[in-house]
Amino acid sequence: MKKIIIAIDGLSSCGKSTMARQLANQIGYIYIDTGAMYRAVTLYSLENNLIVDGKIDEEGLKKALPSLVIEFKINEETSLPETYLNGVNVEKKIRSMHVSKYVSPIAVLGFVREAMVNQQQAMGKKKGLVMDGRDIGTTVFPDAELKVFVQASAEVRAKRRFDELKAKQGEADYNEILANVVQRDDIDMNRAISPLRPAEDALILDNSELTIDEQNQWLIDKYKEVISA
Numbered sequence: 482m483k484k485i486i487i488a489i490d491g492l493s494s495c496g497k498s499t500m501a502r503q504l505a506n507q508i509g510y511i512y513i514d515t516g517a518m519y520r521a522v523t524l525y526s527l528e529n530n531l532i533v534d535g536k537i538d539e540e541g542l543k544k545a546l547p548s549l550v551i552e553f554k555i556n557e558e559t560s561l562p563e564t565y566l567n568g569v570n571v572e573k574k575i576r577s578m579h580v581s582k583y584v585s586p587i588a589v590l591g592f593v594r595e596a597m598v599n600q601q602q603a604m605g606k607k608k609g610l611v612m613d614g615r616d617i618g619t620t621v622f623p624d625a626e627l628k629v630f631v632q633a634s635a636e637v638r639a640k641r642r643f644d645e646l647k648a649k650q651g652e653a654d655y656n657e658i659l660a661n662v663v664q665r666d667d668i669d670m671n672r673a674i675s676p677l678r679p680a681e682d683a684l685i686l687d688n689s690e691l692t693i694d695e696q697n698q699w700l701i702d703k704y705k706e707v708i709s710a
């Protein structure tokens with residue numbers, strides 16, 4: 482069967498990763514969460530004094546960036562991919578509110594985007610890939626055979642992230658999460674390089690009212706339509 486590239490973009494915390502991961506599992510494709518790559522760069526910056534008092538040391542990060550190795554490895558127990566930074570599993574750390582606060586300002590930087598996009602394009606050379614992010618259909622793979630843009634209201638997305646963090650970490654603050662979601666939308670949509678927007682040929686999915694099963698089914702149906710065309 483022909484292999485394609487599936488690009489899933491959308492607002493933060495709108496369930497992109499859930500549907501992308503599920504589709505990749507179902508059809509035997511590789512799944513790449515590009516947000517995790519920007520989060521790993523942010524974690525590295527926070528842990529290496531490249532963000533001090535909220536200010537990014539751009540020159541320092543530019544120097545360090547080529548030495549950063551970001552990889553995904555499957556956790557044998559959960560069968561889910563986890564993020565590694567320089568050989569260390571950082572999956573839990575990169576999901577913290579602390580990293581979420583600084584990730585959009587890091588993702589604005591042109592040299593960071595260029596490095597991440599180069600790595601992402603290399604991952605797609607053999608196709609058979611589901612990649613989610615903000616600029617996958619517009620910049621990383623403008624020729625992707627299937628492009629989806631996912632959206633949901635800020636309140637619905639904040640509630641989902643609240644539930645996720647509470648389950649993982651035992652506590653979470655809904656109002657802080659909502660403020661972070663709104664702020665990240667603003668930065669992601671208004672940045673100069675690769676601002677978040679649907680590709681012209683993207684299918685738009687608003688999943689505010691959909692269950693996870695419904696959105697997964699919607700995506701698999703779209704995949705089948707493309708593959709059988």
Ligand code: DC
Nearest residue numbers: 493515516519584585588614615616
């Ligand atoms: O999907 P996420 O919340 O884990 O993404 C974290 C941040 O990374 C998000 O605020 C924007 C940025 N990002 C990006 O600029 N481009 C991508 N392809 C993926 C994420």
